[in-house]
Amino acid sequence: MKKIPPLDLAQQYQTISSEVGQAVLELLASGRYIGGPVVAEFERQFAEFVGVSDCVGCNSGTDALYLALRALDIGPGDEVITTSFTFFATAEVISAVGATPVFVDIDPHTYNLDLDAVAAACTPRTKAIMPVHLFGQPVDMTRLMEIAGRYNLGVIEDCAQATGAVWEGRRVGSIGHIGCFSFFPTKNLGACGDGGAVTTNDPAIAARVRVLKEHGQTKRYHYEEIGVNSRLDALQAAILQIKLCHLDSWNSQRRKVQAVYDELLLPVKSVIRPQEIAGGTSVWNQYTIRVQNNADQAMSAGEYRNWLRDRLQDRGVSTMVYYPMPLHLQPVYESLGYLSGALPVCEQLAGEVLSLPMFPELNRDEQTQVVWCLKDCLALPISNFESV
Incomplete structure (x- = not known):
């Protein structure tokens, strides 16, 4: 009897191996391995795909979530409502910025946030909701955004497993204030290593994320706040450009x-x-x-x-x-x-x-x-x- 794996990345690679090989060799010959035109072009293409004005590449989906929270100035004393049924990174980043994750129950059919529970969990300390589009299934973003608007909350979409998913004609990552994506190899759009991206229609948020992901640097050797080192390297961007065409x-x-x-x-x-x-x-x-x-x-x-x-x-x-x-x-x-x-x-x-x-x-x-x-x-x- 044939062995069947949970996923098979080798089969996918076989269909695009010549394209990937050429792109990688060209990138290696260019000497531009961090930043540069390849990363910028992928950010442009991915923003267009998601349907937003701005995309900022970073080195993982976890970092994308962390940077999003920082961009919304969420920290100690704040609460962020999210699901308990997700990968640890979703809550980990809330704790990493000093805020408190508030876990609510899920819908038994979709495995996504129970939005009645979300509304009931809002308090004066709540600053954001972090919905997870789990297993590729979009959350009811129409109702979630109504709840967020009622309480003046930020919405950070965890789109790690849902690149390309659509809610009422809009792709996930374009509906909340910020979208966060993972390009871990097992995702729908997976790199050949780690990678992530932040998407938004707010140029001020995009600009803040760009500063934060470069050590808080506003210009070379000039730092106005504590940031992190979180870059999407050009090799992964080159591969992701090819895969995006097939997604x-x-x-x-x-x-x-x-x-x-x-x-x-x-x-x-x-x-x-x-x-x-x-x-x-x-x-x-x-x-x-x-x-x-x-x-x-x-x-x-x-x-x-x-x-x-x-x-x-x-x-x-x-x-x-x-x-x-x-x-x-x-x-x-x-x-x-x-x-x-x-x-x-x-x-x-x-x-x-x-x-x-x-x-x-x-x-x-x-x-x-x-x-x-x-x-x-x-x-x-x-x-x-x-x-x-």
């Missing part, structure tokens, strides 16, 4: 993969499929199902999910778990006082989610194998739980 096609193919999964999984009653809400167009960075244990109540949901993941691995199907422990229950945030049960939907999903193989080159035969193996494992008696 809409790749995202379209991801949607076809999603449609096949939906079709194949429809009869599988013990699997809850991800849902797309009206107004949003996901780019399906992940296809994340929920699996529920209805067979052996002695096992927790997470134990059953992990047992199932291991049985799939035995059959050559590699899956991923994003994220097994929500952020509000992480040891580093114990001081915030969240107890088990504080965010029940988030905690339930953390024990049930399983991301199936998802990449543009995945074909129907491979997806059929994935679903066949999943159904086979779901029918197994749980007799060897002690080996999990």
Whole structure:
């Protein structure tokens, strides 16, 4: 039986290898490895793609979030509302600027922020909302921006997994005050190393981010505030320019993969499929199902999910778990006082989610194998739980 990985970057590279090779060799010959025209041109192209006036490249999605918070002057004493069901960097940067992350629950169908909970969490100390377009699915930005406007809050979109996703005709990263992108290799638009970008329609914010990412330097050897060293290097920018030309096609193919999964999984009653809400167009960075244990109540949901993941691995199907422990229950945030049960939907999903193989080159035969193996494992008696 064929082994199926969770993603396959080598297949993608094969389709653009000649373009990438030429661009890299030209860049190496130029001697302009930091900054320069290649980075500037990528920033221009990416701003046009997202639909904003300004894009500032930086060295990671984490730095993009950090720079965005700094650009909005968020710091000690401030609160930022965000999701607990996301990668650690989302909350980490809030803490890094001295502010306090306020975690709220999520919607069980989209895995994104519960906007009723967002509105209820606003206090006089709240300065911003940081929605995460998780797994490529856009948040309802119309309603979120209404909440933000009501309380005069900044909105920083975490678009790390959602490059190209659309909410009501606008791409994510163009709707809030600032958009933050990751170009980590596993993303829809991934570099061959690390990289990130900040997008905005506010020239003052863009100018501030440019200063902050260059050590707070306003002109050479002249510093007006403490910044960081966060550059998108020219080699990654050259590769990203090529990939950006293919991104809409790749995202379209991801949607076809999603449609096949939906079709194949429809009869599988013990699997809850991800849902797309009206107004949003996901780019399906992940296809994340929920699996529920209805067979052996002695096992927790997470134990059953992990047992199932291991049985799939035995059959050559590699899956991923994003994220097994929500952020509000992480040891580093114990001081915030969240107890088990504080965010029940988030905690339930953390024990049930399983991301199936998802990449543009995945074909129907491979997806059929994935679903066949999943159904086979779901029918197994749980007799060897002690080996999990």
